[in-house]
Amino acid sequence: MSGIPDSVQVNPQGRKPVISREDIIAAALKLLGPNRSVSTLSLREVAREAGIAPNSIYRHFRDLDELAVALIDLAGQSLRQIIGEARQRATSEESVVQGCTDAFMEQLRADDRLLHILLREGTVGSDAFKKAVERQLNFFEDELRLDLMRLARIKKTGLYEPALTAKAITRLVFAMGATALDLPKEKYAELTGQIVLMVRMIITGTQTMALSQKTK
Amino acid sequence: MSGIPDSVQVNPQGRKPVISREDIIAAALKLLGPNRSVSTLSLREVAREAGIAPNSIYRHFRDLDELAVALIDLAGQSLRQIIGEARQRATSEESVVQGCTDAFMEQLRADDRLLHILLREGTVGSDAFKKAVERQLNFFEDELRLDLMRLARIKKTGLYEPALTAKAITRLVFAMGATALDLPKEKYAELTGQIVLMVRMIITGTQTMALSQKTK
DNA sequence: TGTACATCAGTGAACGCGCGTTCACTGATGTAC
């Protein structure tokens, strides 16, 4: 994590910090919900939630934007770890798609605030914020691309434009995931089924396109 | 368009309105841009841009939320018309995908503010606002579904889950379109190519899946 | 060990600002007769 480090680590003089960056991030997360987006958080509000004076936030973050970026980076890391674990567990292509989608939706269902942010706010906010979201999505796409190529090697199926395939899957799943946030939980199972089918469409498509390209 | 109608239409008494709902909507649109989203507009700001007193807005809209919903409805109508025209012009499936994507990207390139809103802000804002976006997307999906079914009939190809296919395409294209808003215009051609390929993946996928279902 | 000192995390008060909303109003328009 970049940004202003806790001063105690850099310069061991002075008063020890009694609150940490993490405490402030946790306070911000508490305030977020289906009807509160990161860009509507105010500095004073976060400070209030964290139980500190408004201006104390400046000791840890240049401004709220820097806090927002920290939230996004955290969210990306968290999600990639979860999906990475789901990937390890799966073996066949079918179970990878199903397994990862299940893990994704499970995290959604558990009201993971970090994931909500990542899904919901990629298109609004400051440039720094949008870039941070884009960066995390790119990480994600890249891991997915490697995984698709690995599976294609094992199954000896072709793979047309792996990078583009990974991008399509990622963007589609995130877009569908975002709609889930406003859905009642009972609909999640149905939505999961839809997402799995959509992803299969894309994968079947690339395989078929690779095939017809080869036979040309 | 629902909402409070211009009173002159309902009750022909009193002073004639010198500004209209449309004037206020136009003022709001002027204020929007890559770094201004609908939810950050203030009532006073819109009034200033429209050249009226802040409280005059209340004569036309209950609150800014109602204005935002009006913007979304307009945006949806506008986009559906553009895509509808592109659809009319095309005949083969390949040219429909290419033609509609071109029309879509052309509109983006022309900095159509309405389209920006639709792409960018589907996941933030008030419930009413999010519902309005969802409603427009559903209209769009439905028209696409009918078109896919029409093409499948002509070409005698199968079509696996037309509604789901339409949804996948719509959501993916909108998600990719949203990323375009932060891209320099030189990259638009490349992005258009990517989108066309992605849509082909999905269509190829559904056709292949329909085929393998039939032969079972 | 004791003392003087430097550091700096967190504070409390204050600032000016733009906000949404309210209120009583003005005066142009259309209606009734």
Place this chain on the structure above:
DNA sequence: TGTACATCAGTGAACGCGCGTTCACTGATGTAC
């Protein structure tokens, strides 16, 4: 046609509020000697 009247779109002033940011400060901690 002329006159009295009702309607209501738009106004201007005022309100209380929460905001981001600044400033000089306090006092706990660690360091030097």
